[in-house]
Amino acid sequence: MVVAAVLVLVVLGSIGFHLFSPWWWTPIASNWGYIDTTLVITFWITGFVFAAVVLFMAWCVWRYRHRPGRRADWTPENRRLELWLTGATALGVAAMLAPGLWVWASFVTVPEEADEVEVVAQQWFWSYRYPGEDGRLGRADATWISADNPLGVSPHDRFGADDVIVDGGDMHLPLDRPVKVLLRSIDVLHNFYVPEFRAKMDMVPGSVTYFWLTPTREGEFEVLCAELCGTGHGFMRGYVLVETETQFNAWLGEQLTFAQTQQDAPVRFAGPTGGTP
């Protein structure tokens, strides 16, 4: 009796917590509303299954509790029931998977017109690089990193000279323009995570990863590292400012280009090995 009641309470409590507690996701600030929708669909389907299974179990525990003289029925299996349940489950799974894969397809398809911006991670802060006038980022590699060239931009690539370097400051993004965020790490794994954007991706030393989004809300959002990267992981934070295109362009104009940062110091090769360019 008590057990059945507690099982019912667990279901009611869980649903009540879901509906009435104040804890829910942060308001979205990107175009990935579809991800939220898929998540809500998943909540509905799984919530229904959870309630159905546990409530049925509670009913069984109460209805078929042991009483003197009681004997269990003999039902070693029931093919029709089992096939029916299997079919229903497969249907429910498909109802979650299909929208999921559809949204994933758009998540991994970067629109042609997307601007590029690069995020560079290292223990334990963020740097950023914007393509300059030419709209293209120059090549970069960890082997070129030195005190004067913290992001390792190749001095031999003509596209790199006008790249805008933001070393350790905040990230700025223009509103309503699709942007392909290129992710690079120069030491260990990191993960560029802005909760309001919903998108995130690991940064892997030795390769360049990416995701894309369109910021849809002006504001200042916190950047966190979401892949354990050492003792300072919990403090590896920064800010991204989403602002109008005019504000963004004004800000971009004030930043130093790679060529400007290299004026005083000649570019040196760093490191014990030549590496592969």
Added chain:
Amino acid sequence: MVNIDEGAHAPPPAEVEDLPPPHATGWWSRWVFSQDAKYIAIQYAGTALAIGFVALVLSWLIRMQLGFPGVFDFISAEAYYQFITMHGMIMVVYLLTAVFLGGFGNYLIPLMVGARDMVFPFVNMLSFWVYLLAVLVLAASFFVPGGPTGAGWTLYPPQAILSGTPGGTSWGILLMLVSLILFIIGFTMGGLNYAVTVLQARTRGMTLMRMPLTVWGIFTATVMALLAFPALFVACVMMLFDRLLGTSFFMPTLVEMGEQLSYGGGSPIVFQHLFWFFGHPEVYIVALPAFGIVSDLIAVHARKAIFGYRMMVWAIVIIGALSFIVWAHHMYVSGMHPWFGFFFATTTLIIAVPTAIKVYNWVLTLWRGDIHLSLPMLFALGFVVTFVNGGLTGLFLGNVVVDVPLSDTMFVVAHFHMVMGVAPILVIYGAIYHWFPLASGRMLNETMGRIHFWVTFLGAYLIFFPMHYVGLTGVPRRYPDISASFVPDSVMTLNAFISAMALIVGAAQVLFLFNLFWSALRGERAQPNPWRAASLEWQTPDMPPHHGNWGAALPVVHRWAYDYGVPGAGADYLAQTDPSRRHGEDIA
């Protein structure tokens, strides 16, 4: 229908050689270097519970930091990462794997299939001692300069072997890798025993389809572990090479704290593939024995044949096979080729179907049963609730695009604790309450057991259910302090509540340990076969079973393990050794 030996003239020859196992000659070989699987099982389980208690204490420290950041000065960021790493690795590998396979596997397989012992008793003994060595090496890392590794239980390179991580360039990571390598060697010795005993040492009449689901679960998990653990082995050896010999298997060209390191050309992603090629099957290596055991607990205590036995067996085998092609769902945001997302999301969600069938069949076994709410049954019910909950949140994380916002948040932490922490541990407890009388001859104390159950079940649910919502607000995992950030203050209130619950649940586990020792010495004496179970392990001539298990002659099996409530039969169960011809279709 298929009364095989109807009209048979002579009994078929004993096809299993009945050789008595090597006899212990002295005190040492009887109690310490024992080759009896039952002693080895208790040694395994005892060691696992001991090191598991260390991990439990670590979880208190973790929750103290998360619930009340800044209050406890001695928990630095460095210490916090060491705590979570050791907590995770101990719980997943050294506790859960060891208890299910080394503990229950050793104890139950020979008894349930009607063998006198494991087929290679000496290797079986070595398995335990190598495991113990692995545990000691791991525990030693708490006492070396630099402390244990703080690389996270996933040990992702490059950070795991660099100076920015606790223990990365000192002893911590080395001891961790060596301990894992030892564990895998020890496990392989034991695993060969579990698998070959099921294959070769079943007694007469014990066909595969007459085995209890416990044996099916442990057997399938063992085979999977034998195929999956080598991946972790390779990953550990390669990382040791990188750390000690300066190779670059996992190390690309990188600049650490402004200094170029001599590594180059390696790939951290290769480690992740190897790790999860072990890591995902590992989830089922823990889950399948739990599935099997809980099936038996439900059938025995609901006095009803397990519903859909054949489906249950097929589901175990299918889950085991499928679990080898889902590993990269842990790597959706690792930067691997996006094409993989489609494939692995599909395989991952397909595996939900056989898993769901198992859940339905547990519940349908209760349906029209004769449910005794004994302690093992309570834990089984708790398992179903937490497993369904945790399994369903797995559908969020397996569905690639839904995983993107949730990965690396507390949602993931809540999910895997519910599904492979709380759920299997409830099964372990249920199994201990169920088989303790067999192993010790005494019952565990009922009152302490009920307190233990209610606090553990409800407390753990109150810890991990709200934790999903902490993750949903965006709180990343592996952050010692999230208070000064984008999350609202109310999240910190919830965190404090979760921490309080964690300490209470932890206290209940201390009560359980007390009950274990107290009942072993003072507990009520158990009747033979106190639960009136049909399976073979309760049909030994002595309880607890003596060396060699079966006295003079091996038992002969005449029926499957689930003849409860057979229509027309007098008793409400027929033991597997019961020679009567009656079976379930004899209703007429």
Added chain:
Amino acid sequence: MTVVLGFIAAMIAAGLWWLSRQGIFEKPWLETGESPRAPGPAAAPSGVGLGTFLVVVGGLFALMGSALVMRMGPGDWMALRLPGLAWGALAPLALASAALEIAARAERRGEARLRGAALGLGALATAAFLAAQLSVWRDLAATGPLAERLGASFFLLIGGLHALHLAGGLVALARAALRPAGARLCALYWHALGALWLVMLALLGGAAAGIAAFCRAVLT
């Protein structure tokens, strides 16, 4: 992960085939009495045990093969130029296998002296193989730091673990030499490890590049 997936798929297929012959489609609650499907005395536990262990070892090497193929990037891979001795070492390895096969057959026929001699020859040939491997490793290690030479690193890793397995086998061989039985199992172990090494050497010597190129072609 193609190599190991292929390996696992083969193992799972074999397992399912075996299971399908064990009556897993019957309704066990309808069968009473001693079943005809009692476990067969087909093989001794030690033979099944060794077979299972060889599956584990096969998986271990398949995984290292997988890691090797995955690391075959187009740019950063520096092809490994294997010293001639690496190939020459195959001769004693084959000799060891052949000698143990002779020992196993001699054991079956009860020719104790031939068996002893063949076991001895097998052990000596194995020792020669291990010595040759050691010399190859020294050559590779002397060429320069391992940091940027993945090929040499993989040779050390795979060859090293292979040699450890053979060394473990030598212990079993010594045990078998002191007893009347066990040569068949030793021979089986040597054949398996020999075949594994042949595959691994082919991968290290260049076949892996081909597989890697194939995988990339499939992906893109």
